[in-house]
Amino acid sequence: MLFTSYEFILFLCIVIGLYYTIPKRFQWKLLLVASFVFYYFSGWSNLIYISVTIVSTYLVGVKLGNLDKQQKLYLKEHKESLTPEEKKAYKERIKVKRWRWLLLCLIFNLGILAVVKYTNFAIANINYIFTLFKMNELSFVNLILPMGISFYTFKTMGYIIDVCRGKYEPEKNIGKLALFVSFFPQLIQGPISRFDDLSKSLYEEHHFDAKNFAFGFQRVLWGYFKKLVIADRIVAAVLEITKNPETYDGIFVLVGMIYYAIQLYADFTGGIDITIGIAQMLGITVTENFNRPFFSKSITEYWRRWHITMGTWFRDYIFYPLSVCKPMLNISKSSRKRFGEEIGKRIPVYLSTITVWFTTGLWHGASWNFIVWGLLNGVVILVSQEFEPLYAKFHERFNVANTFGFKLFQVIRTFLLMSSLRILDCYRDVGVSFRMFGSMFTKLNINELFNGSLLKLGLDVSDYVVIIIGVIIMISVSLVQRSGSVREKIAGKPVIIRYAVFVLLFFSIIVFGAYGIGFDSNQFIYNQF
Amino acid sequence: MRKKKIISFVILILAVFTLGWLLQKLLMPKYMTKIVEGALISEYYDEKNKDHDVIFIGDCEVYENFSPITLWEKYGITSYIRGSAQQLIWHSYYILEDTLKYEKPDVVVFSVLSMMYDKPQKEAYNRMSIDGLPLSLTKIKMAKASMLPEEDLITYVFPLLRFHSRWNELSEEDFKYWFKKDKIAHNGYLMRVDVKPASSFPKPRKLADYRFGDICYDYLDKIVKLCKDNDIELVLLKAPSLYPHWYDEWDAQIVDYAKKNDLLYINMLDHLEQIGLDFSTDTYDAGLHLNLSGAEKCSVFLGKILKEKFNLADKRQDENLKAIWQEKIDAYYKMKEEQYKELEEYGYLLKFNLKRAEEDNRLQ
């Protein structure tokens, strides 16, 4: 069930209707059932995958909790009789056990993800090597990628690591854990919520709150506006350009880049708006995933503001553990001795950064495009880190850092930089991506934009009008947002204005949304019987 | 405070529905020019006197080939054609079901050509057959039975969801007919007076399987039952069009079915001479559809059979009906005259040749 299907809207109406009519203590159970029904629609075999992950995570979580209890009990009982050394040794033993269970759980669930998502990618690479040695190629396996598996697997991994670290107690009710993992608004594209962040409001009893409900609904509408009116309309041109690199090179690569940035932003943030809005209608608070990312002045800032829950996930569960683990600290120590302070200091950061971005790339998709994309992100971040002193000097000399013009320059620079990297997201392989990027400089001919070819990309003048107005609205909303919630601001206006905004938004989606069978008068051409 | 809130909320809901209704009205195709047959189905519901002796159901083989005016003038039979473009048999069934909510005719004439289709053909024809019905359970069932895989039921409840993307092709026509449409047919008959003589058709292809689809038989059974339950005489009819080819194997099946169910089946292709049809003058598109002259001849022929077979009373002396039908007759002859005038002036009918008309306009 896609968010943009009629089935989903019907499903949602039923769930929300029931949610506020059944006894409050059943609310979370209803959501659990609804989530499984929602997931069932993407194929019943998917239910097996997610159930296996839920059960294994649950069991290991409980096991970890028991080990913790066991330790506390043992230490309390033998408080007097044990020497500090013995205590330490006991703790260490339990710790090892905990780590083993954690590792088992991580390997198991990551293994499922790896097998379904990366088997064919691995086979393709092995085959490439095989052909070099003239060996027989392996055949590809036919595995269906369960919907949202990357997202829910990461949720469970975060949960189990936190439990192992003793951040919070494991969830004792498997149903509640199952709801955390499968909560339907988040299932397809996140945000990757943390258990301690989401669980409380997820299991609480919620009374109908008109304001909260209205705000949630408005956010859902805003999400649909971005997705249906802008993203789903401009996508035609993005596909036309990127699927035909032979026809569209030079300036069109730039056009494609910008269109794709608009599409991706409208689609992804729109989807998240729908997710968070639905949750809000249910009285549940879901973490924000975006913070006006295209206003970022640097790439590190961008990654703090774009797909936030993924960024922090990688930071907390890969970057930090990797860069402060003992072997890494030892590497740091020894490399400082060997290469000197300046270089030695950088080694842990460099190693962890590259690892994180390699995995981030891989997580986005099983192809070299994403891996190269991830690595390039890492490289750009490290390079800009190295340039920092240079920037500082520049700002010392020229006092422009706080001028509007310079900030705008930084925002545009960051936007273009991130858009360039995203080229890898669009073209069929790494080679084509680089060639297209190069053609922007070698075959640049701005005149091509004015010979009518922009209208041959699957968008006509009226489409452009809608997209341009839509983008202007998006930017305006973001600008207004800087000084606080737009919905709060609208709520402060007289009722007539509030309703007008709502009605306008609603009907712009209905009328200008790119959905349904396009009315094509051509198919009416006389040929009746 | 609370009361105020509720009132303003109710107003909001009303505003949404009103606006939605207005937009829907505006954005739905009007079918007033070019593809006027799209307007046929809804026109019936504006008819003030919904009481007819005969109801026709079927595709263009009924609404192009028979003229209720002639049936009235000649025999005093009141009739209405509930035809639509490529009306498939399940369309016909539900349209009949809907019609029976308004009236109980003595005779229903069903054009059997649609037996050849056991699958929905084109979304556009679904829309033309279904959208004209007022919203009811019948309409929902009809849509469900007719939809292509890419269609959604909800778009038949709220056609705005289907036609919303027409906002960028709205024309003067859409505003002009926003709330009120012209009458385009004469009790469901779509008049055309132009002539295009029939030339030769390609030899009919051999078919792999001549048996009509099971689903068609199911619906035919349902039509038979619906008529029986309502005490209506059902007539199966094959109109005299040269194309699509009416295979003997098909004919045999209908003959067989009619015999089994004790129905009258008239294959007018067998009576071309008796009807007096001349395909060099009586068709406007070389034999696919008849023009006015052809339709009138067919009506004379069919009316005689219906009258004799089912003892339909001559109602021409009924004062009330007389007045109603006089109005219809006037409109009929007025349109006829206008069409001839147009034909004389331009050589073709503007309404049906919009493209050509535009081109000619540019050239001048």
Add this chain to the structure above:
Amino acid sequence: METLLEILGELHPEIDFETHKSLIDDKILDSFDIVTIIAEVNDRYGVAIPAHEITPENFNSASALYELIQRLMDED
């Protein structure tokens, strides 16, 4: 404490670490800084700050960080 302030001062000479209490919330320390700090602390104090201790509370101020280091030293 002196050593810690020295480490921090090297990273951001412009900040007064003795008084600043929201180093993370104000986005003064980024993840690179934190990793560098942990490596330095490990080098000079001989204490390894584990990943799960990297929380805003522990890194928001120099004093909080110092407390963390003390605690970890005691545990050893």
